[in-house]
Amino acid sequence: MDERLQVDYLLTCQPDEDPEAKLRDIALEQTVELPRDCVPDALYERVVGRVERFSALPDHRFEATLSFNPALVGGELTQLLNTLFGNISLKDGIRLTDIRWPRDLLDAFGGPAFGMTGLRQLTGVPGGEALLCTALKPVGLDADALAERAYRFALGGMDIIKDDHGVADQADAPFVERVTACQSAVAQANAETGGNSLYFPNVTAPWHLLEARMTVAREAGCRGVLISPWITGLDTMRWLRGRFGLALMAHPALTGSYFRPDHGISPDLLLGDLFRLTGADASIYPNTGGRFGFSLATCEAINHRLRYPMGELLPAAPTPGGGMDVARAPGWIEQYGADTIMLIGGSLYAQGDLTRATEALRKAIGR
Amino acid sequence: MDERLQVDYLLTCQPDEDPEAKLRDIALEQTVELPRDCVPDALYERVVGRVERFSALPDHRFEATLSFNPALVGGELTQLLNTLFGNISLKDGIRLTDIRWPRDLLDAFGGPAFGMTGLRQLTGVPGGEALLCTALKPVGLDADALAERAYRFALGGMDIIKDDHGVADQADAPFVERVTACQSAVAQANAETGGNSLYFPNVTAPWHLLEARMTVAREAGCRGVLISPWITGLDTMRWLRGRFGLALMAHPALTGSYFRPDHGISPDLLLGDLFRLTGADASIYPNTGGRFGFSLATCEAINHRLRYPMGELLPAAPTPGGGMDVARAPGWIEQYGADTIMLIGGSLYAQGDLTRATEALRKAIGR
Numbered sequence: 114m115d116e117r118l119q120v121d122y123l124l125t126c127q128p129d130e131d132p133e134a135k136l137r138d139i140a141l142e143q144t145v146e147l148p149r150d151c152v153p154d155a156l157y158e159r160v161v162g163r164v165e166r167f168s169a170l171p172d173h174r175f176e177a178t179l180s181f182n183p184a185l186v187g188g189e190l191t192q193l194l195n196t197l198f199g200n201i202s203l204k205d206g207i208r209l210t211d212i213r214w215p216r217d218l219l220d221a222f223g224g225p226a227f228g229m230t231g232l233r234q235l236t237g238v239p240g241g242e243a244l245l246c247t248a249l250k251p252v253g254l255d256a257d258a259l260a261e262r263a264y265r266f267a268l269g270g271m272d273i274i275k276d277d278h279g280v281a282d283q284a285d286a287p288f289v290e291r292v293t294a295c296q297s298a299v300a301q302a303n304a305e306t307g308g309n310s311l312y313f314p315n316v317t318a319p320w321h322l323l324e325a326r327m328t329v330a331r332e333a334g335c336r337g338v339l340i341s342p343w344i345t346g347l348d349t350m351r352w353l354r355g356r357f358g359l360a361l362m363a364h365p366a367l368t369g370s371y372f373r374p375d376h377g378i379s380p381d382l383l384l385g386d387l388f389r390l391t392g393a394d395a396s397i398y399p400n401t402g403g404r405f406g407f408s409l410a411t412c413e414a415i416n417h418r419l420r421y422p423m424g425e426l427l428p429a430a431p432t433p434g435g436g437m438d439v440a441r442a443p444g445w446i447e448q449y450g451a452d453t454i455m456l457i458g459g460s461l462y463a464q465g466d467l468t469r470a471t472e473a474l475r476k477a478i479g480r
Numbered sequence: 481m482d483e484r485l486q487v488d489y490l491l492t493c494q495p496d497e498d499p500e501a502k503l504r505d506i507a508l509e510q511t512v513e514l515p516r517d518c519v520p521d522a523l524y525e526r527v528v529g530r531v532e533r534f535s536a537l538p539d540h541r542f543e544a545t546l547s548f549n550p551a552l553v554g555g556e557l558t559q560l561l562n563t564l565f566g567n568i569s570l571k572d573g574i575r576l577t578d579i580r581w582p583r584d585l586l587d588a589f590g591g592p593a594f595g596m597t598g599l600r601q602l603t604g605v606p607g608g609e610a611l612l613c614t615a616l617k618p619v620g621l622d623a624d625a626l627a628e629r630a631y632r633f634a635l636g637g638m639d640i641i642k643d644d645h646g647v648a649d650q651a652d653a654p655f656v657e658r659v660t661a662c663q664s665a666v667a668q669a670n671a672e673t674g675g676n677s678l679y680f681p682n683v684t685a686p687w688h689l690l691e692a693r694m695t696v697a698r699e700a701g702c703r704g705v706l707i708s709p710w711i712t713g714l715d716t717m718r719w720l721r722g723r724f725g726l727a728l729m730a731h732p733a734l735t736g737s738y739f740r741p742d743h744g745i746s747p748d749l750l751l752g753d754l755f756r757l758t759g760a761d762a763s764i765y766p767n768t769g770g771r772f773g774f775s776l777a778t779c780e781a782i783n784h785r786l787r788y789p790m791g792e793l794l795p796a797a798p799t800p801g802g803g804m805d806v807a808r809a810p811g812w813i814e815q816y817g818a819d820t821i822m823l824i825g826g827s828l829y830a831q832g833d834l835t836r837a838t839e840a841l842r843k844a845i846g847r
Contacts, residue, residue, distance in 0.1 A: 142771070145618030146644055151829045152618060160620035185619065187650040191684050191711050195646060195733050199708065202736030203772045203802075251512030251519060252552065253527035277513055279562060283554040317558050320687075320719040341566065344558050346713020352687040366562050369569030370737045370744045377737045404509070405570045435570075462518045 116215035117180040119165065120197065124175040125206035125375040132175040136164045139207065140179055142200050160185065174375075176210075183215045190222060190348040190391060198371075198378060209378045212386060219390065219424035226355035227337075227394040228427030229420075229452050235336045235360060236272045237309040242480055243446045245270075246362075246395075246432060247471070248458040249295065250277035256286040260294035262467060267302030267310035269471025270480075273454065274299060275339045276315035278364045282322075288314070289329055296333040313362055315339040323349065327357040335359065337394070341366040347391055354392025362432065363393035369405075380411050385418025388429070395430040395454055400445065403436025409448075416449055430454045439464075439474045446478055483582035484547040486532065487564065491542040492573035492742040499542040503531045506574065507546055509567050527552065541742075543577075550582045557589060557715040557758060565738075565745060576745045579753060586757065586791035593722035594704075594761040595794030596787075596819050602703045602727060603639045604676040609847055610813045613729075613762075613799060614838070615825040616662065617644035623653040627661035629834060634669030634677035636838025637847075640821065641666060642706045643682035645731045649689075655681070656696055663700040680729055682706040690716065694724040702726065704761070708733040714758055721759025729799065730760035736772075747778050752785025755796070762797040762821055767812065770803025776815075783816055797821045806831075806841045813845055 122139070126132050137149075140162030145152050152161065160182060167177035186193045201207050227235065238244050247266055249259050259280070266274045274295075282288040292314045299312040316326040316338040323345065330338050337360030342350040344367050353361060365384055371377035378387075380398065388396045396419055399405030401412050416431040431449060434456030442455050457474065464470035489506070493499050504516075507529030512519050519528065527549060534544035553560045568574050594602065605611050614633055616626050626647070633641045641662075649655040659681045666679040683693040683705040690712065697705050704727030709717040711734050720728060732751055738744035745754075747765065755763045763786055766772030768779050783798040798816060801823030809822050824841065831837035 138771075144646065145620065146615070146646060147618050147826050147829055151826065156618065156620045160618065184651060185646075187648050189648055189686050189689075191686055191708070192646070192648040192650075194711050195648075195684070195708060199645065199711065199733030200736075202734050203732065203739070203766055204736070205773055248513070251514050251523065251527065253512065253523045278566065279511065279513060279552075279559070281554050281556055281559040281562075283559075284551060317562070319556050319558055319715045320713065322556075341558075341562060344561050344566065344713070344715075346687065346711070346716060348686045348711075349713060365570065366566030367569050369567075369571065370740070372570070373737070373740065373743075376740075399570055404505075406572055459514050459518065462514055 116183065116217070118183050118186070118215055118218065119178055119180045119213040120209060121211035122177045122179065123208040123210050123375070124177055126173040126175065128173060132167055132177065133164065136167060136177050136179060139201055140164060143196055144181070144185060146200070183218055186218065188221045190351050193218070194347065206375055208373070208376055209382055212382060214423065216424050219426055222351055222390045223354060223392065224389055224423070224426030225392055225394045225429045227360040229430045230427065232360060232394055232430055232454070236311060238272055241451050243451050243478060244272045244430070244454040245474060246273040246275060246454045246456045247271050247461055248275055248277045248456070249280065250458065252277060252279045252283060253285050256291040256294040259286055259291055260298040263295040263312055264298035264302050265467035266471055267299045267308065268306060269468040270306065270308050270475050271310050271471045273311050273313055273337070273362070275313040275362060278315055278317065278339060278341055278366055280315055281317060288326060292329055292333050292335065296335055300334065311336050313337045313339050317341045317344055327353060327359060331357050331359055337362060339364060342388065342391065343367040347387065350393065351391040360394040361392055362395040362397065363388045364397050365399070380407065381414035381418045385415045386423070389419055389423065389426060393429055395432045397432040397434055397456060399435035400433035400437055405435050416453070420452065428452070432456050434458065439470070439477055442474060443478050483550070483584070485550050485553070485582055485585065486545055486547045486580040487576060488578035489544045489546065490575040490577050490742070491544055493540040493542065495540060499534055499544065500531065503534060503544050503546060506568055507531060510563055511548070511552060513567070550585055553585065555588045557718050560585070561714065573742055575740070575743055576749055579749060581790065583791050586793055589718055589757045590721060590759065591756055591790070591793030592759055592761045592796045594727040596797045597794065599727060599761055599797055599821070603678060605639055608818050610818050610845060611639045611797065611821040612841060613640040613642060613821045613823045614638050614828055615642055615644045615823070616647065617825065619644060619646045619650060620652050623658040623661040626653055626658055627665040630662040630679055631665035631669050632834035633838055634666045634675065635673060636835040637673065637675050637842050638677050638838045640678050640680055640704070640729070642680040642729060645682055645684065645706060645708055645733055647682055648684060655693060659696055659700050659702065663702055667701060678703050680704045680706050684708040684711055694720060694726060698724050698726055704729060706731060709755065709758065710734040714754065717760065718758040727761040728759055729762040729764065730755045731764050732766070747774065748781035748785045752782045756786055756790065756793060760796050762799045764799040764801050764823060766802035767800035767804055772802050783820070787819065795819070799823050801825070806837070806844055809841060810845050
């Protein structure tokens with residue numbers, strides 16, 4: 114018999130709301146979208162989600178599991194997202210907290226083409242040492258000015274220099290001109306230092322331009338790109354994985370609204386399981402203690418899901434960022450382990466000399 | 481001087497949080513992503529969002545307006561979404577409530593290719609009468625069984641028979657087989673009745689299959705399709721608009737997490753302005769009093785935004801659904817006006833005979 118898709122929920126009920134009725138409603142809403150008595154028994158049994166268990170927590174909250182027939186997904190990521198949270202995104206008090214994936218679905222989507230190990234090969238950073246990443250910014254600079262910054266970072270030995278996720282194809286630094294200039298600048302620095310810095314341009318783009326952006330990046334000599342998959346549509350990332358020979362670093366833009374305590378999708382599921390499943394080699398998330406509000410437990414949970422055994426999927430690289438600073442970097446590596454990419458932007462810019470700031474960061478983490 | 485993109489926010493502050501500082505933080509976060517003192521003055525002036533105004537409401541809430549240089553968007557919808565709500569989706573107490581669009585942006589994205597008027601032409605329903613829509617369901621039926629249901633609805637004079645949004649390309653009713661069967665069934669019923677029912681298949685699909693789905697729908701003789709743009713990526717809908725000669729009915733799946741009172745994007749902006757801007761000829765939303773939690777005011781606000789003067793954009797068709805019933809349909813048309821599509825599914829199925837149920841619905845609304 115086929116393995117079923119098992120989904121855990123945290124339900125927050127109204128005082129007069131029956132949790133089992135709420136679960137049965139989710140099971141119908143996410144499948145047949147009809148009242149029970151409009152569904153023939155045989156079809157109900159085969160197609161409607163099943164209530165597997167539920168148990169009470171304080172404050173009218175309940176832990177629950179529904180299971181779904183994986184045939185509902187039809188092997189398509191778009192329909193997977195719809196089954197997981199399409200209509201119930203519009204209902205209150207429902208949070209997805211865990212998913213146990215049927216092996217067939219994992220195999221269908223494939224996961225990272227490079228993963229943590231592949232990123233080590235591309236950057237030349239050996240096991241046991243964390244990778245470093247920074248962002249090229251700000252938007253508004255021209256391509257030459259951004260390339261100059263990329264050059265300075267690369268001279269200092271930065272492993273991955275990615276575009277800021279708000280640097281797209283604006284007139285100040287058009288995509289083709291910028292990618293060519295920045296990749297050349299990084300290659301020049303590598304030639305001078307013998308280093309191996311990589312430049313990852315932001316390819317987040319309208320539907321019809323995405324392939325062209327990937328092609329430009331590849332032909333310029335880039336080895337990876339940045340993408341905001343919740344903006345392009347998550348399936349876009351799945352489609353790009355492995356297709357252009359470029360590693361994918363995923364940015365969480367637009368995902369934050371799902372991360373409410375009583376509603377949505379837990380951050381570790383979305384930025385961990387879903388991003389990894391669909392091909393993120395690295396998943397950026399806002400580190401605790403920075404400009405955003407994730408707890409340490411949430412960050413650790415994301416790290417776990419990017420690395421845990423998930424069928425044959427490669428482990429991906431947790432990439433905490435967002436208000437990180439140089440002084441605390443060694444502590445974070447100790448906390449999260451060496452199979453992590455430390456994303457540090459603003460605090461390097463604040464030091465003025467980007468090469469020295471990068472060298473100091475490398476020294477601070479013992480590289 | 482270029483018209484700026486004006487965005488209104490409802491801020492919910494902590495008691496010790498300075499609203500102006502929060503606004504300046506948003507203005508930096510959504511543009512340069514650097515602290516103020518890392519940004520040269522000239523670039524700051526040109527690129528960083530501007531605080532235009534803010535005023536206090538009770539309970540530490542504030543109404544505020546920021547304006548952005550539209551050049552930041554670079555004419556791309558993906559970067560527009562990022563500028564509007566990319567990183568700040570990850571921050572607390574920020575809700576987008578209104579946008580005043582520069583004319584250039586409206587022209588760049590284009591809006592509905594058909595709109596309400598075009599849907600009247602396709603269906604033959606004259607002005608002053610509301611359109612009727614239903615959903616083909618449940619998932620799990622085979623193509624012939626769904627086609628039989630489509631035929632019954634069309635015999636009764638249903639204007640638009642759309643796939644349920646969870647009917648994708650599952651093995652029970654593969655897309656090509658289903659679309660061919662359902663479109664033929666509806667054409668057969670039209671031939672018998674002299675009517676003009678339309679079948680809109682669900683084309684929500686992975687990136688690489690979308691064009692093929694649109695082509696199949698067009699070649700089968702369909703005049704429109706259903707799409708869940710938040711699942712495919714909103715820019716996908718923009719790209720499809722006008723390209724295949726098919727009207728676009730947008731479904732709100734996966735959008736609900738943005739609709740929190742103190743966080744996200746107001747439903748009227750997302751399902752109204754953003755869906756209309758990117759080409760939805762009709763925008764489905766959960767009607768008040770049904771299975772979901774929108775207020776009447778929210779529904780009226782969505783209707784308004786789908787119809788209000790928005791540059792040269794055509795008005796789109798509000799499509800309230802989700803637990804609607806036949807008895808209340810006339811009241812809703814009186815409430816919302818005739819330029820509305822009434823989406824009624826379950827309550828027709830509950831009556832058993834789909835043709836008679838549709839005829840009764842038409843009679844109830846005076847058609």
